[in-house]
Amino acid sequence: MKESCNGNVVKVAGLSKSYKLYDSSKDRLKEALHPFKKKYYKEFYALRDVSFELPKGQVYGIIGFNGSGKSTLLKIICGVTKPTSGEVEVWGRVSALLELGAGFNPEFTGRQNVFFSGILAGFSRSEMKLRYNDIIAFADIGDFVEQPVKSYSSGMVMRLAFSVAIHIDPDILVIDEALAVGDAKFRHKCMARIRVIKDKCTILFVSHDMSAILSLCDRALWLDRGKLVMSGEPKEIARLYTEATYEGTEKVFDRQAEPERETLTTEISKLASESTLPEEASVDSFGTGKAKIISSRLVGVNGEIKKNVFCGDQLSLIFSLQLKEGLKHPIVGFGVADRLGLMVMGFHDLISSEPELELFIPGNVIEVKYSFVWPDLNSGTYAFTVAIADGILEDHKQEHWIHEAFVVNCIREKPLHGMFGMEYSLDLHQTLKE
Amino acid sequence: MIIELRGLYRAFFEFVRLLFDRRQLIWEMARRDLVQKYVGSRVGLLWTVIHPLSLIFIFWFVFGFGLKHKPVANVPFSAWLTAGMAAWFSFSGIVAESTGVIVSNPHLIKKINFPSQILPVVKIVSSMVNHLVFLILLVILLLVNGVPITFFALQIIYYYCCLVFLALGISWLTSAINVFFRDVCQIVQLVLQIMFWATPIIWDIKIMPEKVQMFLRLNPIHYIIRGYRESFIYYRPFWLHLWGGIYFWCVTLFLLIVGALVFRRLKGHFPDVL
Numbered sequence: 001m002k003e004s005c006n007g008n009v010v011k012v013a014g015l016s017k018s019y020k021l022y023d024s025s026k027d028r029l030k031e032a033l034h035p036f037k038k039k040y041y042k043e044f045y046a047l048r049d050v051s052f053e054l055p056k057g058q059v060y061g062i063i064g065f066n067g068s069g070k071s072t073l074l075k076i077i078c079g080v081t082k083p084t085s086g087e088v089e090v091w092g093r094v095s096a097l098l099e100l101g102a103g104f105n106p107e108f109t110g111r112q113n114v115f116f117s118g119i120l121a122g123f124s125r126s127e128m129k130l131r132y133n134d135i136i137a138f139a140d141i142g143d144f145v146e147q148p149v150k151s152y153s154s155g156m157v158m159r160l161a162f163s164v165a166i167h168i169d170p171d172i173l174v175i176d177e178a179l180a181v182g183d184a185k186f187r188h189k190c191m192a193r194i195r196v197i198k199d200k201c202t203i204l205f206v207s208h209d210m211s212a213i214l215s216l217c218d219r220a221l222w223l224d225r226g227k228l229v230m231s232g233e234p235k236e237i238a239r240l241y242t243e244a245t246y247e248g249t250e251k252v253f254d255r256q257a258e259p260e261r262e263t264l265t266t267e268i269s270k271l272a273s274e275s276t277l278p279e280e281a282s283v284d285s286f287g288t289g290k291a292k293i294i295s296s297r298l299v300g301v302n303g304e305i306k307k308n309v310f311c312g313d314q315l316s317l318i319f320s321l322q323l324k325e326g327l328k329h330p331i332v333g334f335g336v337a338d339r340l341g342l343m344v345m346g347f348h349d350l351i352s353s354e355p356e357l358e359l360f361i362p363g364n365v366i367e368v369k370y371s372f373v374w375p376d377l378n379s380g381t382y383a384f385t386v387a388i389a390d391g392i393l394e395d396h397k398q399e400h401w402i403h404e405a406f407v408v409n410c411i412r413e414k415p416l417h418g419m420f421g422m423e424y425s426l427d428l429h430q431t432l433k434e
Numbered sequence: 435m436i437i438e439l440r441g442l443y444r445a446f447f448e449f450v451r452l453l454f455d456r457r458q459l460i461w462e463m464a465r466r467d468l469v470q471k472y473v474g475s476r477v478g479l480l481w482t483v484i485h486p487l488s489l490i491f492i493f494w495f496v497f498g499f500g501l502k503h504k505p506v507a508n509v510p511f512s513a514w515l516t517a518g519m520a521a522w523f524s525f526s527g528i529v530a531e532s533t534g535v536i537v538s539n540p541h542l543i544k545k546i547n548f549p550s551q552i553l554p555v556v557k558i559v560s561s562m563v564n565h566l567v568f569l570i571l572l573v574i575l576l577l578v579n580g581v582p583i584t585f586f587a588l589q590i591i592y593y594y595c596c597l598v599f600l601a602l603g604i605s606w607l608t609s610a611i612n613v614f615f616r617d618v619c620q621i622v623q624l625v626l627q628i629m630f631w632a633t634p635i636i637w638d639i640k641i642m643p644e645k646v647q648m649f650l651r652l653n654p655i656h657y658i659i660r661g662y663r664e665s666f667i668y669y670r671p672f673w674l675h676l677w678g679g680i681y682f683w684c685v686t687l688f689l690l691i692v693g694a695l696v697f698r699r700l701k702g703h704f705p706d707v708l
Contacts, residue, residue: 019706028707029614032700075705079547082702094547102545107470119462120546
């Protein structure tokens with residue numbers, strides 16, 4: 001291992017990777033051997049001018065939409081592909097889980113593949129013999145080690161690959177969403193092991209699972225369309241990233257069309273100021289029609305539309321209502337359901353205790369606002385159902401009910417069992433024995 | 435210009451040195467290559483004997499028995515033929531299999547950081563078993579026919595090295611270009627077919643007029659085939675062909691360097707093309 005400089009294990013400077021889109025592979029050959037380097041291709045940038053340094057002994061999360069260049073970046077760091085321009089310096093042995101079972105020969109048994117992977121990484125047969133039992137014990141796939149890998153389930157391939165990757169003393173461990181196929185128990189085991197080995201090695205980790213990024217990583221890098229949008233605290237990046245997930249999804253795939261673009265952070269602030277109405281196109285609604293909910297939206301303190309909510313956020317649910325006939329006792333209510341459709345909470349209340357207000361003249365558009373603090377709910381998506389009714393709280397007729405009018409995304413940093421969190425303290429008391 | 439040449443020299447040297455550094459990997463892969471070929475079949479390694487034996491038998495039957503080919507240099511035709519075929523089939527086997535070796539291992543090239551230049555070397559190492567069987571059959575044939583084995587037979591080591599280096603240079607070239615231009619595989623097969631008949635393997639070069647012989651000697655494979663026969667049958671030392679040797683090594687080193695440099699240049703593109 002070469003001596004690392006300034007404690008960095010990976011240094012990437014001005015890295016670009018352009019895929020040359022050739023009309024045929026003949027053109028590619030002609031160009032590679034052309035004495036005057038004539039160009040035969042159209043360029044597509046998978047990575048554009050990415051620079052960062054990774055100090056030793058930390059866990060880095062890389063996030064980004066599909067096609068943002070994450071895998072290309074990892075492939076370059078692992079040395080599978082070469083960058084088009086820019087510099088990559090990597091100090092130490094890289095162990096990679098780029099794709100499920102990459103480097104395994106499906107015709108050979110688990111045992112043979114373990115040995116082969118080790119020798120490929122530069123170990124001798126006898127060195128691998130010493131590690132073999134540990135690898136098999138960690139993978140825990142039973143008698144399947146003696147079976148050809150082609151007979152494995154994807155979970156087993158992943159277990160074996162992960163086990164080999166961590167047992168060949170990597171200085172840098174690269175994991176590209178490979179853990180996703182493991183069951184909860186094994187994933188837990190992997191996470192625990194990553195926490196153990198991170199003292200000795202640097203870990204690069206690509207995932208779409210925000211809770212894994214938040215719980216595991218010391219720093220996060222956000223890539224979008226081949227550019228490094230930002231790097232820093234995982235918490236901050238996860239928040240901005242999830243916001244962008246809901247706003248910009250449709251733009252992700254037309255990446256070839258735009259040549260240059262400002263960074264996404266500025267776009268997010270732009271989006272926040274735009275007040276788009278929640279879509280109502282495909283929602284279920286019913287009611288007598290005496291009153292209509294024109295729109296309903298969840299806004300923050302500055303009146304910005306909220307798509308992502310955190311525990312403790314000060315929120316307002318605003319109803320825009322149009323009354324076709326006078327209502328005696330208008331009631332507005334809303335319910336919040338989790339992703340399984342289970343109603344987590346629901347409220348309804350009289351708009352006013354005084355029934356005969358000026359506001360309730362037919363044809364008028366009125367706005368009603370519920371203000372509340374977002375409770376400590378588990379991460380996930382929550383759907384708001386909104387309704388207007390007439391009557392008393394105990395018995396009323398629905399005038400307009402919109403089922404799951406819009407959806408918000410709740411982010412809780414610490415994973416939680418169940419639906420709700422609460423404040424608690426944990427104390428330790430020891431009684432000494434005589 | 436000089437700096438560029440020095441750069442190329444260093445590139446070539448590093449490219450070749452990696453083969454030595456990864457010798458364990460080469461060894462392991464060659465083992466796997468053999469295991470993959472023969473394990474699982476009923477008679478296993480016996481196939482390495484059956485193949486050359488049947489080939490020798492067919493050629494003996496057609497030319498020796500059917501067409502009544504006369505003994506060459508007082509040695510039965512079948513033994514004389516086997517000496518030439520041992521070299522030829524080793525050479526053609528390496529080149530034919532190596533040409534497709536990059537294309538047939540995308541899981542190594544695309545998915546992991548893999549030193550792909552070792553793949554043709556792996557083919558060479560694993561083909562040694564076949565070659566050894568061929569040589570053993572040859573020795574048996576000679577002894578059965580009362581032809582003694584002398585110290586000249588040790589020259590086979592030198593001629594086998596010649597064979598390996600020639601085959602390696604060509605294999606690097608063809609396997610790299612085959613990634614971009616898949617027809618290369620077919621072209622190589624075709625050229626090998628033609629070369630088999632155009633090289634004095636099953637016929638003696640002496641049946642040709644002197645002028646044509648000069649031309650035939652330009653074929654570097656002829657140097658190897660003649661070498662094999664001289665080691666076992668004619669008992670002539672290799673230094674008798676000084677100019678032939680110099681010519682052979684010029685051609686071989688040229689192919690080896692060009693093959694290595696072309697492979698090195700194209701290597702970075704493999705993961706993107708496959």
